[in-house]
Amino acid sequence: MSSPTAPPPVDGVRHRFIGANGITLHIAEAGSGDDVVLLLHGWPQHWYEWREVIGPLAERHRVIALDLRGFGWSDAPPGAYDKATLAQDMIGLLDELGLERVDLIGHDWGAWIGFLLCLDHPERFAHYLALNMYTPWPDPPSPRAIAVLVRLWYQAALATPVLGHALIRHTRFVAAMITTGAVHPEAWTHDELDVFIASVRPPARTKASVRLYRTFLVRELWPFVRGQFNGRRLIVPTLLLHGTHDLAVDHRALGQWQAHADDMDVELREDSGHFIAEELPDVVVARARALFGRVAGNA
Numbered sequence: 254m255s256s257p258t259a260p261p262p263v264d265g266v267r268h269r270f271i272g273a274n275g276i277t278l279h280i281a282e283a284g285s286g287d288d289v290v291l292l293l294h295g296w297p298q299h300w301y302e303w304r305e306v307i308g309p310l311a312e313r314h315r316v317i318a319l320d321l322r323g324f325g326w327s328d329a330p331p332g333a334y335d336k337a338t339l340a341q342d343m344i345g346l347l348d349e350l351g352l353e354r355v356d357l358i359g360h361d362w363g364a365w366i367g368f369l370l371c372l373d374h375p376e377r378f379a380h381y382l383a384l385n386m387y388t389p390w391p392d393p394p395s396p397r398a399i400a401v402l403v404r405l406w407y408q409a410a411l412a413t414p415v416l417g418h419a420l421i422r423h424t425r426f427v428a429a430m431i432t433t434g435a436v437h438p439e440a441w442t443h444d445e446l447d448v449f450i451a452s453v454r455p456p457a458r459t460k461a462s463v464r465l466y467r468t469f470l471v472r473e474l475w476p477f478v479r480g481q482f483n484g485r486r487l488i489v490p491t492l493l494l495h496g497t498h499d500l501a502v503d504h505r506a507l508g509q510w511q512a513h514a515d516d517m518d519v520e521l522r523e524d525s526g527h528f529i530a531e532e533l534p535d536v537v538v539a540r541a542r543a544l545f546g547r548v549a550g551n552a
Contacts, residue, residue: 260326261448263304265311270326273345274338279326280319280346284311289352290541292318293343295361295385296462297427297453299325301445302360305534310541314356319346321363323461325452334464335472336362340369347377356545357489358537360384360530361501362465371489372482380544381491384537385499385527388508389482401506405470412467421459425450434500434526441531487514492544496525496532 260268265283272278281300290310294302300318310316320327321339332338343366347355357378359367364386371381372389392398407430411417420426428446432438453462491514497504510517520540525532 258451261301261304263301263307265308268326271346271349273349274342276322276328276330276342278319278322278328278342278346280317281307282315282317283307284313284315286313286315288314288545289355290314290316290545291343291347291355291357292316293357293359293363293366294318294321294324295359295363296324296465297421297430298361298449299452301325301448302528302530304445304531306358306530306537306541309534309538313542314545317350317355319343321366323458323465329455329457329461331460332464333468333472334461335468336366336369340366340373343370344374344377353377354379356380356382356541358382358384358541359386361386361527368487371487371491372485375488378489380547381489382537382541382544383491383493384529385495385502386493387502387506388493388510388513389477389485389487390509390513391478391480392506392508397503397506401503404501404503407501408466408470411463412470414463414467417463417466418459421462422454427453431528434498435528435532436496436498436524436526437532440528483513485513487517489516490544490547491517492540493517493519494522494529494537494540495519496522496527496529498523498526501527 266281268281270277270279292303299320303318307316307318322342323329354377357367364383367381367383368389371378427450453459495504504521530537
C-alpha cells in the first residue's frame with residue numbers, strides 16, 4: 254500500500270517503518286536526544302509538510318514526523334478513519350518507540366488529533382503547539398456558526414465517493430486547496446505540490462481521503478457541535494497559532510477554550526493562510542522553542 258515513489262529527500266532526515274495499532278506507519282526522523290517532538294500533518298499532506306521545520310527543530314530535539322494512516326508512506330487500510338482511531342495510532346507509535354512523554358505539534362487534522370491526544374493522554378505530552386484548527390469547544394449557535402458550516406463545502410465534495418475520487422485523482426483540486434488563500438504562495442514549488450498530489454492519487458489513498466471526510470461529516474461533526482467535549486479539560490500547556498487568511502478554519506470562531514483550558518494561548522497571524530508551517534516556518538519554529546522551553550504554569 255506504499256506510495257509509488259520514495260519519500261522526497263530532506264537534509265538530515267532518515268526514514269523507517271514502525272508497526273503500531275495493527276498497521277505500519279512511516280516516520281521521518283532527524284536530530285537526537287531525550288527531548289522529542291512529534292509532528293502530525295493534515296490533509297492533503299504527509300511528513301513532507303514539515304520540510305522547513307524539521308531541520309531547525311532537530312538542532313535541539315529529536316524530531317519525529319510521521320504519516321498518518323492512509324497518507325504518505327503509511328498503510329492505507331479500509332475503515333472509517335475516525336479521528337479517535339488515528340489518535341490511538343499515535344499512542345501505539347509512542348509505545349513502540351519507548352517514548353513516555355513528548356512535545357507535540359499538529360496541523361489541520363493533525364492538530365485535531367493533537368487535541369484528542371492531549372485530552373485523553375495528558376501525561377504523554379509536555380506541551381502542544383496547534384496550527385490552524387478549531388478547538389474542541391465550539392462557539393454557541395449564531396449567524397457566525399452558519400458561516401463556519403458553509404466553509405465545509407469542500408469537505409462535502411471530498412466525502413462524496415464518486416466526486417471526491419474524481420477531484421483528487423483527475424484535477425488540480427489538491428494543489429488549489431493548498432495554495433488558495435496563501436499569503437506566501439511562493440512557499441511551494443510546482444514540484445513540491447506534485448509530491449502531495451501524487452501521494453493521494455493511488456486508489457487506496459484516495460479512498461482514505463474520502464473516508465476521512467465522510468467519517469467526520471457523518472459521525473463526528475454533530476457530536477462536536479452538540480458539545481461532546483464540554484466536560485473535558487485541557488491541562489497540557491498549549492499555543493494555537495493560526496493564520497487569519499485560512500479559508501477552511503475561521504479564526505473568528507475558534508471556540509470557547511478559555512473555559513476549558515488551564516494554560517492555553519491563541520496567536521493570530523495576518524501574514525499566513527491555512528498552511529502556516531510552510532508559509533511561516535521560522536515563526537512556527539520560534540513559537541515551538543519558546544513553548545517547549547517553558548515549565549508548566551509559567552508564562
